[in-house]
Amino acid sequence: MFRHLFHLTKDGSATLQQQVREQISKAIIEGHIPLDLPLPSTRELAAMLSISRNTAVIAYQDLVADGYLISRDRSGYYVDPQIFAGKLRHTASDSRASEHTPDWQHFIKHPLASKRPLRQHQWQQAPYPFIYGQLDPNLFPLKRWRECVLDSLRPQAAKQWSSDHYDADDPLLIEQIRSRLLPGRGIWAQSDEILITVGAQHALSLLLTLLLNNRTVFGLENPGYPDLQRMAALTGSSVRSLQIDQQGLMTGAQLTVCDLIFTTPSHQFPTTVTMPIARRRQLLQQAAESNFLIIEDDYESETSFGSHPTPALKSLDQDQRVIYIGSLSKTLSPGLRLGYIVAPAPLIRELRELRHVMLRHPPRNNQLAAGLFLERGYHDSLVRNLREVYQARWTIMKDSLAELLPDSSVPPVFGGSAYWIESSAVSNSQALQQQAQQQGILLESGARFYSLAAQASTFRLGYSSIATDQIRPGLEKLAALIHSMKRADKM
Amino acid sequence: MFRHLFHLTKDGSATLQQQVREQISKAIIEGHIPLDLPLPSTRELAAMLSISRNTAVIAYQDLVADGYLISRDRSGYYVDPQIFAGKLRHTASDSRASEHTPDWQHFIKHPLASKRPLRQHQWQQAPYPFIYGQLDPNLFPLKRWRECVLDSLRPQAAKQWSSDHYDADDPLLIEQIRSRLLPGRGIWAQSDEILITVGAQHALSLLLTLLLNNRTVFGLENPGYPDLQRMAALTGSSVRSLQIDQQGLMTGAQLTVCDLIFTTPSHQFPTTVTMPIARRRQLLQQAAESNFLIIEDDYESETSFGSHPTPALKSLDQDQRVIYIGSLSKTLSPGLRLGYIVAPAPLIRELRELRHVMLRHPPRNNQLAAGLFLERGYHDSLVRNLREVYQARWTIMKDSLAELLPDSSVPPVFGGSAYWIESSAVSNSQALQQQAQQQGILLESGARFYSLAAQASTFRLGYSSIATDQIRPGLEKLAALIHSMKRADKM
Numbered sequence: 001m002f003r004h005l006f007h008l009t010k011d012g013s014a015t016l017q018q019q020v021r022e023q024i025s026k027a028i029i030e031g032h033i034p035l036d037l038p039l040p041s042t043r044e045l046a047a048m049l050s051i052s053r054n055t056a057v058i059a060y061q062d063l064v065a066d067g068y069l070i071s072r073d074r075s076g077y078y079v080d081p082q083i084f085a086g087k088l089r090h091t092a093s094d095s096r097a098s099e100h101t102p103d104w105q106h107f108i109k110h111p112l113a114s115k116r117p118l119r120q121h122q123w124q125q126a127p128y129p130f131i132y133g134q135l136d137p138n139l140f141p142l143k144r145w146r147e148c149v150l151d152s153l154r155p156q157a158a159k160q161w162s163s164d165h166y167d168a169d170d171p172l173l174i175e176q177i178r179s180r181l182l183p184g185r186g187i188w189a190q191s192d193e194i195l196i197t198v199g200a201q202h203a204l205s206l207l208l209t210l211l212l213n214n215r216t217v218f219g220l221e222n223p224g225y226p227d228l229q230r231m232a233a234l235t236g237s238s239v240r241s242l243q244i245d246q247q248g249l250m251t252g253a254q255l256t257v258c259d260l261i262f263t264t265p266s267h268q269f270p271t272t273v274t275m276p277i278a279r280r281r282q283l284l285q286q287a288a289e290s291n292f293l294i295i296e297d298d299y300e301s302e303t304s305f306g307s308h309p310t311p312a313l314k315s316l317d318q319d320q321r322v323i324y325i326g327s328l329s330k331t332l333s334p335g336l337r338l339g340y341i342v343a344p345a346p347l348i349r350e351l352r353e354l355r356h357v358m359l360r361h362p363p364r365n366n367q368l369a370a371g372l373f374l375e376r377g378y379h380d381s382l383v384r385n386l387r388e389v390y391q392a393r394w395t396i397m398k399d400s401l402a403e404l405l406p407d408s409s410v411p412p413v414f415g416g417s418a419y420w421i422e423s424s425a426v427s428n429s430q431a432l433q434q435q436a437q438q439q440g441i442l443l444e445s446g447a448r449f450y451s452l453a454a455q456a457s458t459f460r461l462g463y464s465s466i467a468t469d470q471i472r473p474g475l476e477k478l479a480a481l482i483h484s485m486k487r488a489d490k491m
Numbered sequence: 492m493f494r495h496l497f498h499l500t501k502d503g504s505a506t507l508q509q510q511v512r513e514q515i516s517k518a519i520i521e522g523h524i525p526l527d528l529p530l531p532s533t534r535e536l537a538a539m540l541s542i543s544r545n546t547a548v549i550a551y552q553d554l555v556a557d558g559y560l561i562s563r564d565r566s567g568y569y570v571d572p573q574i575f576a577g578k579l580r581h582t583a584s585d586s587r588a589s590e591h592t593p594d595w596q597h598f599i600k601h602p603l604a605s606k607r608p609l610r611q612h613q614w615q616q617a618p619y620p621f622i623y624g625q626l627d628p629n630l631f632p633l634k635r636w637r638e639c640v641l642d643s644l645r646p647q648a649a650k651q652w653s654s655d656h657y658d659a660d661d662p663l664l665i666e667q668i669r670s671r672l673l674p675g676r677g678i679w680a681q682s683d684e685i686l687i688t689v690g691a692q693h694a695l696s697l698l699l700t701l702l703l704n705n706r707t708v709f710g711l712e713n714p715g716y717p718d719l720q721r722m723a724a725l726t727g728s729s730v731r732s733l734q735i736d737q738q739g740l741m742t743g744a745q746l747t748v749c750d751l752i753f754t755t756p757s758h759q760f761p762t763t764v765t766m767p768i769a770r771r772r773q774l775l776q777q778a779a780e781s782n783f784l785i786i787e788d789d790y791e792s793e794t795s796f797g798s799h800p801t802p803a804l805k806s807l808d809q810d811q812r813v814i815y816i817g818s819l820s821k822t823l824s825p826g827l828r829l830g831y832i833v834a835p836a837p838l839i840r841e842l843r844e845l846r847h848v849m850l851r852h853p854p855r856n857n858q859l860a861a862g863l864f865l866e867r868g869y870h871d872s873l874v875r876n877l878r879e880v881y882q883a884r885w886t887i888m889k890d891s892l893a894e895l896l897p898d899s900s901v902p903p904v905f906g907g908s909a910y911w912i913e914s915s916a917v918s919n920s921q922a923l924q925q926q927a928q929q930q931g932i933l934l935e936s937g938a939r940f941y942s943l944a945a946q947a948s949t950f951r952l953g954y955s956s957i958a959t960d961q962i963r964p965g966l967e968k969l970a971a972l973i974h975s976m977k978r979a980d981k982m
Contacts, residue, residue, distance in 0.1 A: 007677045007802040030679045048606065086849040088657065100779035100810035104837045107784060108749070109661040112844040124654070145645045159628040163615070164825035179523065185497045188521045198689055202850035213600040230848050259598070288591035293598060311498040319510040319591035334655035335855040346595045353603040357721050358849075359693035366854055467634065484814045 004359030008049055016051050021057040025068050028079050038076040039069070072416050075364055110234055118354050122467065127440040132270075132418050132462035133334065139389065140333060141382050148372035152365055167356040169196040170364055172371030177326075177340055180374055185301060186315030187324065192345045195352055198362045200299065200327040200339040204262075205231055206351050206358070207295055207323060207341070211260050212237035219258035223268050223449035224456075226296075228262060242453045244268055248275035251282045256290045263294060265313045266301045267416045270449045270460050280313050287321045297325045302383045302418040303390055320344040328370060328415065330464075331383055336366055384491035390417060393463040396471045404479035416462035420446075422457050425482050427489055429459040434483065493531050499540055504576045507542050509552040510702075518558050519570050530560070530566040534629040543849055546812050601725055615957065618931040619965030623761075623909050623953035624825065628973055630880065631824060632873050639863035643856055652855035658847040660687040661855055662864035668817075670833055671865055676792060677806030678815065683836045686843055688826040689853045690788065690817040697842050697849070698786055698814060698832070702751050703728035710749035714940035714949075715790075716760050719753060732942045735759055739766035742773045747781045754785060756804045759790045761940045761951050771804050778812045791907035792876045795882055811835045819861060821908065821955075824872055827857055881908060883941045895970035908955035913948050916973050918944045918980055920950040923973065953968075 006023045008016055027033050042056040049056075060077055063069040070080040105111075111438060123129045124137070139435040151157065174191050179390070182189055208228075212218055214236030220228050221239035232239050240258060243250050248268045256262060265275035275283075287294055296313045314324040323430055327339035341351060355361065359406070373379055397419050408423035426432055429445040436443055446458025463471060497514045499507055518524050533547040540547075551568055554560040561571045596602075614620045615628070626761065665682050675682055688694040699719075703709055705727030711719050714723035723730050731749060734741050739759045746752060754774070756766035766774075778785055787804045804816040818830035833844060845966060846852065864870055888910050892899055899914035910976070917923055920936040927934055937949025954962060 007806070026679065032674060032679065044640045100812070101835075102782070102784060102810070102812055104835075107702055108838070108841050109707070110701060110845070111841060112848060115682075124650075127800075133587075133655050135654065140649065140653050142644065142646060142649050145649075146641075149644060150637075153633065154639060155633060156635050158631065158636075159615075162628060162631050162824040162826045163626065164624050164820070183518075183523060188517065188523060192835045198850040198853070201848075205849045210601060211598055216600070227848055234848070291593070293593060306731060315498070318656060319593070321591070321593055329655070334654040334851075335653045337851065344595075345591075347599070349604045350595075350599050350602060355599070357603060357692075357718055357725070359689040360698045362689070363828045363854055363857055366857065447577065 002045075002048065006049060008051070016049075017055050017059050017062075020045075020051070020055065021062055024059070024063055025066070028068050033079050035079050035081055035384065039131065041076055067106065074410050112230060112461075118264075123442055126437075126442050128465065128470055128477065129442045129465045130461040131442045131465050132236075132444060132460060133329075134462070134465040135330075136331065136465055136467060138467070139386060141378060144376070144378040145332070145373060146371070148376070148378070149367045151372055152368040154181060157368060158365075159367050165361055167352050167361060168360060169194075169369035170371050172375060173367045176371050176374035180380075181302075181326065182342065183475060185298060185324075187342060190345070193348055195340055195341045195348050195355065196362050197339040197341060197355070198359070198366060199329055199334070199337040200297065200325050201227065202337070202362075203325045203327075203339050203341045204228065204295070204297075206354055207260075207325075208232055208235055208237075209358075210347075210350060210354055212220070212482075215314055216259040217257050219255060219261035219292075220286055220451075221263060221268065223270055223446065223452050223454075224262070224451070225264075226448050226451075239451075244271065244273070246273055247279045248273050249279075249283065251279065251286050255283075255286055255292065258290075258292045260293045262297065263313070264297045264299065266298055266304065266310065269299065270418070270446070271420045272416055273312075274310060274417060277310065277316075278317055280310075283313070284319070284321065288319050289412055292321075293323045295325060296322050299325075299327065300330050301326070303386045303416060304404075305473050305487035314342065316456055323347065328379075331379065331386060332370070332373070336370070338362065338366060338370055346451065389468065390463065393468050394419075394473060396468065397461065397475070400472050400475040404475055405482065418460050418462040420458065420460050422446075422455065423459075423482070424457060425486050426457045426459065427486070430456070432459060432485065435485065436478060436481055439477055439481065441474055443482070444477070493536075493539065497540060499542070507540075508546050508550050508553075511536075511540065511542070511546065512553055515550070515554055516557070518654065519559050524570050526570050526572055529569055532567055542902060579947075603721060614933055616631070617928075617933050619968065620934045620956045620962055621952040621954065621965065622818075622949060622956050623935060625953070625956035626821075626824065626959060627880075627956055629958070630877060632869060634977055635867075635869040635873075636823075636864060639860045639867070639869070642863055643859040644964070645848055648879075649856075656852055656855060658852060660844050660852060661684075661858035661862050663866060664858045665867035667862050669785070671871075672793075672817065673833065675732075676789060676815075676817075677802035678816075678833060680833050681836070685835055686832045686834075686839050686846065687848070687853050687858060688830040689850070690820055690857070691788065691816050691830040691924055692718065693828070693853075694816045694830045695719065695786070695788075696834045697845055698751075699723055699726055699728075701841055701845055702784065703836075707750040708748050710746060710752035710783075711942075712754060712759065713942050714937065715753070715942070716755075717939050718842045720942060726951070730942075735762065735764070737764055738770045740770075741766050742770065742777050746774075746777055746783065749781075749783045751784045751786065753788065755788045755790065757789055757795065757801065758907045760788070761791065761909070763907060765801060766804075768801065768807075770803075771807055774804070775808055775810070775812065778822050779810045784939060785813045786816060788815050790816075791819065791821050792817070793822055794907060802838060805833065814838065822877060823864070824860070824869065827861070829853065829857060829861055838919075880959065881955065884957075884959050884962060885910075887959065888952065888954055888966070891963050892965040895966055896973065909951050909953040910952045911949065911951050913937075913946065914950075915948060916977050917948045917950065918977070919947050921947070923950060923976065926976065927969060929977075930968055930972065932965055932972070934969070 007057040008019050042053055042060060045056040046053040050255055064071055069077045073408060095133055103247060123134060166483055173196060174194050177194055178189050178191060192251055208231050210349050211236035216237045217240055218232045218237045219240045221244050229239055247264055249263045267274060268387050298312055312324060324342040326423045405423055408421045422449060430447050433445040444460045447454040499510050531543055533551060536547040537544040551560060555562055558571055560568045562568055614625060615621050664687060665685050668685055669680050669682060699722050703723060703726035708731055709723045709728045709729045710731045710733045712735050722732055732747055734976045739756055742753045756771060760764060789803050803815060805813040810916040896914055898916050899912045921938050924934055924936040938945040
């Protein structure tokens, strides 16, 4: 460890002894040397730094005198624990602050952190986590995933994935997506029409970077996915909020000015309504007439439990105007960050090059393990399992809500992993979110999904993250809270 | 499988029987149905699609009549192998082409694919792969990596990494980088000063996106890293080529107009020269005076085998102007895509948010496995091993080149994994690269690293990818080729 800690220079700006003292004291103050670890002996230090033993002895003596080190008989020099007593520990930043420190506001061209939404990092500790985008960890198919990972670590396999692939994806994963996942959505694609991404968010980021600039108009559903506004802002594009109704995105005049639109036909995000076939055909026809492209985010299509899932918008697309996004985050794990884009080959070629410039490719070891997982049918049986679990949870949600919150509206189509609620009993869903959190109930206010005129009576209850037997007790507590807040409003 | 292949709609645009025929024939033409797999029986098909058995029977009979299917006694319907005889196989794109197909040139705002450089995907098959950025697969520490991966798959660990982390990194990996990797470079950082990236390329992409726009000037070394020009172009920034000499990046007037500069002080990329301490101090002073930021790419610093590695530029930085980039690609594996940024906390906060919008975070399972690999000291011993191997290879390179190509210039400082050569015997290194490739010798012409006035006598020989005992034979063949090309020039 110590060999790495110190670097002496011989350019005359400080004596060797000064440098030794300065570097050791800095390492102590910053907490890099454990209290119970002896420092190198003076002989070792001298050899390590190619300095005279005398220089080392004097440096240590000075450090003892200054209170940094103590000398213990026979066992050498140690950090003096007193050095931290009554002192604020310095941080690296503090000790480097100077008048020449840059003004970050000047340098940061796209500040985003101030618009940062609230995130529930510790959701697993809450008793009633009705949150979205998380999977119940008990549903993760650990044994089968481990088997695939182990097989990806055989010597020949590891030789393949461990090298630099410039811009290429794992052929097995591509083939499995092509022949196993996509046909289930009515989509027939060739290998050169598929690109793997670091999750669906990365797919969107690539597409917006490639297709938008400060002369384009990007249309997105309202309510919709809030991160897309922030992504589009990076490209300089103008953003247009698009109206939805009970059939999802509305066609007509609002679309004609757009160059690119984002839509979620299988379950509108976040309201979960499904776009019927007739509306899908209208949308495609309008795309051809008004010359715009469509990004279809088909999240959660696999876990839809309707008996006749509607085919993807892309499967109806005769004009190659639909760019399809899928991911393994909603089935296998969001922590793995694996998604994909299906689009015409000329577009995929450009996206592949952009991906190369941005980060080369998603990690190849995970691509291979996921390919094996799909090939063995483990994803199919995972999806079957999730579908059963979600259907059972959805039924409990439906029955409990009908009983406990009878004045909440019920969306016309079901599936996926969340329930969108509009309740006349709720007058301020942000306040509800905060008060519910204090009782261990995690939900999302609908407000953050609206770019225009947020509806304060809307909120979302996810049920992929919460254990089935916690749903009813959680909803009982929530209904009691909503009623007590309503009574308080009236007083 | 078949259940996923077909989706019928009831909106009246085509009869059910037409839809069945259309979808089955399309699936056959596109090769989605294996020749040896029986199609569902008419009874199964009827049940699967909720159609009458009669509809199914007629659809199959029509498909037989049209030459798509054959009926085999007792075992059912199969794809007719004749369907492919003498036919060009349609692709999904062909069958979808229409007059409404978009004009991609109109939609793609940042075309990159046409500027795509040559990539050596199949380098492992060449006998003399002197290529850069690849690791000899025999040096990958497979057994120890497997151990760490297995431990990352224990139930409690998997529960942690498999969920959605919004924007957070694995705390163990951050701590290991902070306390084990960075002190070796003279850098002391706090946890909130480190961000994990999907490789060093991703680190650069994040930084350029955040810090550049169309009113900024980005300075980069010439010769230098070609992808950076393409990355900067995405931001609209002007790019300024900066001169280097035998001490690396030159300070002075050329830097004063820049807002951000990119430099590679430990081994200038691609020439490998090292910037001395005095030049580093000048550079930092100028950054403060002219108010610019510096990105220090410290690639290959770990495997430097000089006895006294120069401390990182960042370790000398009093003003927080240096943004440090490191990666595990040059030691562990480029296929894993793990890199990191060290920078002041306010900048990391913004970068974290930008990363969240772009792709959330690098896969958490790999972060945890890499953290365990570092914690157990396996990375330290890997680096020691690589250093020994590279030093041996470097010595063979030096001795062989001195003997075989005595008129080539030798760079003043050594280390890392490549040899930059300027030889008066080479008049066109691009032609050399092509002819060498035909003899199984993979090298890189220097031309692609220059943004201005490429020097045709320069090329690069990597030695991280080639087995030690292949170096001398490869250089003998290369020298013979160079001399034969020179003789041909003179005739």
